[in-house]
Amino acid sequence: MSLVITSSTINCRSFSLSRPFPSWINGDNSPSLLGEIPAAFSRRSSAIFLTRVSCAKNPDDYHSTLKSLNSRGRFPRKSLGQHYMLNSDINDQLVSVADVKEGDFVLEIGPGTGSLTNVLLNLGATVLAIEKDPHMVDLVRERFAGCDKFKVLQEDFVKSHIRSHMLSVFENRGDQDFALAKVVSNLPFNISTDVVKLLLPMGDIFSQVVLLLQDEAALRLVEPALRTSEYRPINILVNFYSEPEYNFRVPRENFFPQPKVDAAVVTFKLKHPKDYPDVSSTKSFFSLVNSAFNGKRKMLRKSLQHLSSSPEIEKALGVVGLPVTSRPEELTMEDFVKLHSVIANE
Template sequence: MIVVITTSTLPNCNSLSPSWRDNSSSQLLSGDISRRGSAMFLTRAKSSPDDYHSTLKSLNSRGRFPRKSLGQHYMLNSDINDQLASAADVKEGDFVLEIGPGTGSLTNVLINLGATVLAIEKDPHMVALVSERFAASDKFTVLQEDFVKSHIRSHMLSVLESRSLLDTDPSLAKVVSNLPFNISTDVVKLLLPMGDIFSKVVLLLQDEAALRLVEPALRTSEYRPINILINFYSEPEYNFRVPRENFFPQPKVDAAVVTFKLKHPRDYPDVSSTKSFFSLVNSAFNGKRKMLRKSLQHISSSPEIEKALGVAGLPVTSRPEELTLDDFVKLHNVIARE
C-alpha cells in the first residue's frame, strides 16, 4: 500500500522535547546550535543551503536520532549535495527519484534547481519532517515505503505518463540519492535494468563498495556477477570520494559518488534471453574457482561446454573471473544455439 504523508498528519513540532544526545553532539546541540537563533531550518528561505548546524537542529527539534538499523548517516556538507546534483546534470524540468531523503538537504538542492522530486522514505519520522518542510512546494511528493520492496517501475510509469499528458518534457527521469550503505547493492540491482525509465543513476555509496562495483579487475576476488550486471545495463563512472567527516553520525568508512549512465534496452548486449544469460553468469560464479566446464555441467556436459568455449574463442580451461561481459555474451549465445 502506498502511503502519502500530508501535513495534516504531522505531530506538533513544539510538543516534541529535544532528547537527542550523545558524546559527540550534546555540546553542539545545547550550545552552538542554540546561538544560531530561534528560527527553525524547516521554515528558512527556499534558497538557503543546508549545513552542519541546520541538519542537527532539524533532527534535534523532533527529538530524533539517526537509526543504525536503517543505515542513516546524514550529510553535513551542502557542497556535496550540489556536486551530486551536478553529476546528474539536474536542471529545470527534470524529474528526479530520491531514495532516503532524510532531512531533505539534497531534496532542497534538487527542487531549487527546478526539478520535480519523488522521494521514497522508509522512516515515518523522516517522512513527516520532509512533508512539512516542502509542504508549500508543488514539486515534491514523498511515499512512505521500503524502496527495495516498492513497485518503483509502476510508480515511475504512472508519473511519466502523467507528465506526458501535461505536454511536459517527456525525457527520461534521473535518480539522485545519498543511499543508506546497507541497501546499496539491492538498489543498484533494482534500478540499472530500468533504462527505459531512467537516463542516469547517481548514488553516494560506501567508497569500498563503489570501487568494487565500478573498477573490479579480472582474475580478482572482487570480480562478481554484479559487475557483469552493471556493465550489461550501464556505463559506470567513479566520480569522487567523500570523506567520512562529512556525515553525522560519522561512519567508519569513506563514501564516494558514482554515476551509472543507463543504456536503453535497445542498446543492451545482444542475448536471446536476459533471464537465461544471467542464470548462466550466476551459475558460473557459484563455482568461482572451478573451470566453467565443471561449474556449468548442469547446463551441458563438460565436452559440450569445452566445445562452446572453443567456438566462443575462449580457452577450454576458462574460469568465470577471467571472462569479460563480451566473453559471457559470446559463450551464452553459443550455448543457446546448441
C-alpha cells in the same frame, strides 16, 4: 526536459521547532554524541536555523540537519543504514554530477531530513522521494508542505513497485516531450547493492542513476579487476545495463554519525533496452552468469555442467576463443555474452 526523483521534500512555510535542544547541540560540555561529529563542524557557529520558503532556498548545514533530527527526537538508526550529510557542498556536487536542471524529474531514495531534496527543488526539479522511516516521512512532508513539486512515499524501496510509480508519473504529466527521469540519492549504505540491481535494468525510464555509496562498494562496482575476488556477477550486471563512472570520494567526516569508511559518488549512465548486449534472453544470460560464479573456484566446464556436458562447454569456450580451463573471474561481460550465445544455440 528530464525527470529527476529525489528522497527529500520541500516545506514552503516558515516555522519554528517547539522541542528544546539537548545540551550537546547547544554547545555545553555535557556528555553527548558530539564526539562522533567532526571537530571541524563542531567549531562552527552555534547559530541554528532552518526555514521553509518557496519552495526551497537556504542550503542545509551542519546545525540545521541536527536541528531537524532533534525536532523529531530522532537519532540515526543503524538498522536503516542512516548517515546524514552534514556538508551542503557535497549535495551541490552530487546534483552537479547529475546535471539537474529546471524541469527535470528526479527520484530520491532515503531523503532523510531533506537536505539533498532542498538542493534539487532549488534547481527547479520535481522530486519523488521514497522513505522507509515514518518519522523522516513526517519531517519532510512538513518541511516541504505546499510545494507542488515534491511528493514523498513511505515505502521500503527494495520492496517498492517503482516501475509502476514511474509509469503513473509519465501518464499523469500528459505531455510526452520530456527526457527520461533521473535518480539522485545519498543512499542508505545497507541497501546499495539491492538498489543498483533494481534500477539499472530501467533504462527505458531513467537516463542515469547518481548515487552516494560506500567508497569500497563504489570501487567494486566500477573498477573491478579480472582474476580477483572482487569480481562478481553484479559487475557483469552493471556493465550490461550501464556505463559506470566513479566521480569523487567523500570523506567519512562529512556524515553524522560518522561511518567507518569513506563514501563516493558514482554515476551509472543507463543504456536503453535497444542498446543492451545481444542476448536471446536476459533471464537465461544472468542465470548462466550466476551459475558460473556459484562455483567461482571451479572451471566453467564444471560449474556449468547443469547447462551442457563438460565436452560441450569446452567446445563453446573454444568457439569464443577462451581456454577450456577458464574460470568465471577471467571472463569479461562481452565474453559471457559470446559464451551464452554459443551455448543457447547448441
